[in-house]
Amino acid sequence: MTIADGPALPKLIGERVKRREDPRLIQGQATYVDDIKLPGMLHLAFKRSDIAHGVIRSIDTSAAAAMEGVELVITGAELAEHLGPMPIGTPFPAPDHYSVATDKVRYVGEPVAVVVAEDRYLARDAADAIEVEYDELPAVVDPEAAMEAGSATLHEGFERNIAVESYWGGTGVNPETAQPEDDSAVDAAFAEADVVVSQRMLNQRLAPNAMEPRGVVAHYEPGREYLTVWSATQNPHILRTLVAALMGLGEHQVRAVAPEVGGGFGCKINIYGEEYVAAALSRLVKAPVKWIEDRTEAFLTTTHGRDLLGYIDLAAKNDGTITGLKARIIADIGAYEVLLTAMIPTLTGLMMNGVYRLPVVRHELTEVFTNKTPTDAYRGAGRPEGLYFLERAVDMVARELGMDPAEIRRKNFVPPDEFPFATQGGLVYDSGNYEPCLDKALEVADWQGLLAERDAARAEGRIVGVGLSFYVEVCGLGPSAVVPTGGWEHSGVTVERGGKVTATTGASPHGQGNETTFAQMLADHFSIPLEDITILHGDTSVVKQGIGTFGSRSQAVGGAALISAAGKAGDKMKQFAAALMTDQEVSPEDLVFEDGRIQVEGAPEVSKTFAEVADYAYVPVPLPPGMEPGVSEEAFFEPENNTYPFGCHISMVEVDRDTGETKLLKLIAVDDCGNVINPLIVDGQVHGGLAQGIGQAMFEEVVYDEDGQPVTASFMDYVMPRAADLPVFELDRTVTPTPINPLGAKGVGEAGTIGSTPCVVNAAVDALAPFGVTHIEMPLRPERMWRLINEGGQS
Amino acid sequence: MSEPVPITINVNGRKRSAMVEARLLLVHFLRESLNLTGTHVGCDTSQCGACTVLLDGRSTKSCTVFAVQADGSEVQTIEGLADGDELHPLQDGFWEEHGLQCGYCTPGMIMSAVNLLEDNPAPSEAEIREGISGNICRCTGYQHIVNAIQHAAERMAQS
Amino acid sequence: MIPTAFEYRRAGSVAEALSLLQEGGPEAKLLAGGHSLIPMMKQRLAEPGLLIDIGGLDELRGIQEDGGEIAIGAAMTHAEIAASDVLRAQAPIVAETAANIGDAQVRNRGTIGGSLAHADPGADLPAVMVALDATIALLGPNGERKVQAEDFFQDILTVDLAEDEIVTGVCFQACRSAAYAKLEQRASKFALVGVAAALSLDGGTCSSARVAVTGASSHAQRLSGVEGALAGASLPGGAADAASGAGDALDFVNEDLHGSEEYRRAMTAVFARRAIEAAAGRS
Secondary structure, three states: OOOOOOOOOOOOOOOOOOOOOHHHHHOOOOOEHHHOOOOOOEEEEEEEOOOOOEEEEEEEOHHHHOOOOEEEEEEHHHHOOOOOOOOOOOOOOOOOOOOOOOOEEOOOOOEEEEEEEOOHHHHHHHHHOOEEEEEEOOOOOOHHHHOOOOOOOOOOOOHHHEEEEEEEEEOOOOOOOOOOOOOHHHHHHHHHOOEEEEEEEEEEEEOOOOOOOOEEEEEEEOOOOEEEEEEOOOOHHHHHHHHHHHHOOOHHHEEEEOOEOOOOOOOOOOOOHHHHHHHHHHHHHOOOEEEEOOHHHHHHHOOEEEEEEEEEEEEEOOOOOEEEEEEEEEEEEEOOOOOOOOOHHHHHHHHOOOOEOOOOEEEEEEEEEOOOOOEOOOOOOOHHHHHHHHHHHHHHHHHHHOOOHHHHHHHHEOOHHHOOEEOOOOOEEOOOOHHHHHHHHHHHHOHHHHHHHHHHHHHOOOEEEEEEEEEEOOEOOOOOOOOOOOOOEEEEEEEOHHHOEEEEEOOOOOOOOHHHHHHHHHHHHHOOOHHHEEEEEOEOOOOOOOOOOOOOOHHHHHHHHHHHHHHHHHHHHHHHHHHHOHHHOOOHHHEEEEOOEEEEOOEEEEEEEHHHHHHHHHOOOOOOOOOOOOOEEEEEEOOOOOEOOEEEEEEEEEEOOOOOOEEEEEEEEEEEOEOOOOHHHHHHHHHHHHHHHHHHHHOOOOOEOOOOOEOOOOOOOOOOOOHHHOOOEEEEEOOOOOOOOOOOEOOOOOHHHHHHHHHHHHHHHHHHHHHOOOOOOOOOOHHHHHHHHHHOOOO | OOOOEEEEEEEOOEEEEEEEOOOOEHHHHHHHHOOOOOOOOOOOOOOOOOOEEEEOOEEEEHHHOEHHHHOOOEEEOHHHOOEOOEOOHHHHHHHHOOOOOOOOOHHHHHHHHHHHHHHOOOOOHHHHHHHOOOOOOOOOOOHHHHHHHHHHHHHHHHO | OOOOOOEEEEOOOHHHHHHHHHHHHHHEEEEOOOOOHHHHHHOOOOOOOEEEEOOOOHHHOOEEEEOOEEEEEOOOEHHHHHOOHHHHHHOHHHHHHHHOOOOHHHHHHOEHHHHHHHOOOOOOHHHHHHHOOOEEEEEEOOEEEEEEHHHHEEEOOEEOOOOOOEEEEEEEEOOOOEEEEEEEOOOOOOEEEEEEEEEEEEOOEEEEEEEEEEOOOOOOEEOHHHHHHHOOOEOOOOHHHHHOOOOOOOOOOOOEOOEOHHHHHHHHHHHHHHHHHHHHOOO
């Protein structure tokens, strides 16, 4: 028997471990889609509509086709012979949507023809040489006007441009009937309320703007009848499924790869027309093809987020008890339903329960087509909208009652002994303990001091306000009942010869750092060094199955699958170890992993090294009875429920009286995402979310003019938050683990985005409250603020 | 199609000669002709800074320079920043302080920071934020980037 | 975003550039830093057939002071101008304005000549040059021509510059009591409204002033009403009064997502006041 003298290995879960992804990224050695070059590769460029709405009268491709180096020019109608309409991932009725428009265009940027050429410059020249004539139709831009009789319509069979209408409410929910129920209790609650606030609020349209634009390389090999697609996607396995289906191939004939992906934020969940087109054209021209989006195309064609108009009514008693909520929401979903379009706004109503006991609710949702870029998930995807509406309304009630915004929230919290807590919408919050989180935020922010500071500033004539929000959100997207692709996740864990470990995950990180956090988990699980572990992801030929990264699911669902697979692999390692120690009559159940060894618990002298057990597993002489050689295990994890992280954000803003410019002076975020694997990474996730949430509150908006022309189609007009726009964020945490997965981790990717937006707007309203202002629409553009200072009222 | 133009650019210490189309952007010359794909393209309008390289020692958006304009110049890209196996203090700072997530803006961000620290070896937090205002990051909220640059500044001051 | 094809010539001298310009005719464009032209070419809003690179010409470089007159070569970058000791000491408005153009990378490439010749309605330096009563030096086939800045800027992206002429530099009298204040359009970093004020001060009293606005209108132009009101005003106390009508006098005011006409007019008064106060604080 040998005992290897290894150093004691510290536990890594919960530690600030530097990311293992970084060395390649900081040295320019990572491979993004645009870095892929294949022999004989051709390049695509799209001719896109420059009008919002019209019938294609003619397309003249002759000049483009005649250019030297142009391989193919193909129109939408021609391409439709090779590609059917694109699939969607929701159960709602949807109009046909072709990758390239066949007869009618419905938003500026919609493709009408495609060029395949020898290089990217030439492809662009040729696309510009295509002449398209349209019979222009009136543009449908305002979603409320779109629903009026007499409005132009985008799609046949969708009268008044309505895509989805839903209604639920009453004292409870009966999802089976899906019919309007008796909600007289709602009317009664409002009739009996001491105070009712009613506010129309726009949660404006945003551009996700991952810094890496989209891109795809497709290579169909006719001899093998095999397609490989590299794409800047958040979910290569879904890409594989859908591309295979549209190409008439089986999943066994398609490999999808998400190489290094430069951010997603939801906009790389959808499988886009360009991905299908690349696959189809590679098969058609018998060569690999590449398409890389430029930023202008990204603004025009990558899905937008949000764009929900809410008519919100909140009823309360004089003591601050909230007694009822009514929400009528109109979602401007743009020109088509893409993968998750219609589902996102449904989350808004569901999450508008917030952290409160809401005795009665009524929700109406209408999703409307307009001549704009389709919407889909954007960081938070439905929750930021709902929590914004709710947290603004709660703040308005507090102001009406003269209550402290913290205290009205405290008064209405779901108490800790009521978890798991079923909301009016039928969600079941897994765990929560809101009051300690509120108290911690008030303490970190020095809430009373902040109020005093605000009052002192006001006494000097400055315009300063403080704001608070408290959110709950839903993470760990699954279970399969709510995700059309399946809501599970998959993982594989292989112990290699020499005791190294290779693991695969169906999560497809693109900045989240799972190569590090997942390695931390395995290092602790097997008690081996971090360097001995490799985490592979993003390639369907390596990762057998998977769903992908969205809905803050990587840790809660993907991590749980990893631990499950690791458990199976560990069990087998222990069986092999016990077989090596038969002379000592060791049973696998007695063994534990400890500092690179597999040992009898409490008896390190009775042990084998992890490496020698691994070596034995691959040369099992003798093979223990009933065992197969090798250690390579896999697991699916199906979550029984979602997780519901929460948090409290506090901010302070100052507005320039002369110009209306708003400066964010402070932002304090106390988040509770359950157990934390790596605090450095969690902080980074929160920071990034905060910046995007602040961006929505203060700077960002996609704007169209009355003709449906985008006004904000570049970084020259769409205001992205920059370093100097943001303060130093002050972060803290409480920890309320989830019982839903063995890790107790809930997810944190979207949290910052959800709490910060209402928090900052609440602060801005507080700042302008002395001018009689009760609500401010986002973003807090200087002119808007300046008008309110000078004119009062609402914007 | 215009006549190709001969250029010679010293890239990361190596002379690189080529015949290029006049309209070839420097960033595409680096990425396509030289396979130096660490320099990225994030926008069309010189706003995002993902394509930042050092052109004759100054941070420059290589998407807004034609390769022919750089003829006879020196270019340094992210690939040329480390000293052999030893990371540049800024690379180390970004790693140490989690100054990146998806990594797409990172090479440009680091090259901007190189120029910033050359001009101002001990910048304040506000000066750092202003100094990187030509670079957009969508992931980090910038806080860890600021920490990373401070980390590097301190290390460079010590050495 | 990819520009259309063009011929490229690097001029070895200003004289060569001039003859190339003549050869090229209307198809020809000058290229220095390229930070105005290349973005437009990438969006195919500009499609010149010939680019004449004058970026490296020594003749167009340098910052000189001679007897109180300061001359800046057209090819000087904003970063070089911002770092110039001469300008920081004798015309700090110019160095400060250059230091706040765009971002660091833009300042490293963009040139003063390019900025003035392009005349973006939101560019900062044109207002400063008008306030300083700068002279813009042009060279054409018939020799040198000098144009006062206020006459040079004529309309949106339109200046008094013939197709066959080159901006070679600017010169102006040293002036410490001048300042520029702007409201930045946050996305593009151009001025939504920017005002430059150059004051002649006699103790706390303004004897004369030149005030110019950019961003608000089609092109940089003087705010003569403000200038008149400043004559004899005691500063800084009188700045607000003098500036109050600044925006109302503009004939044409830009309007876009970032600022309506009304807002830009109001901001013209605000930033006129701020510029005047800052300039007065310099004396």
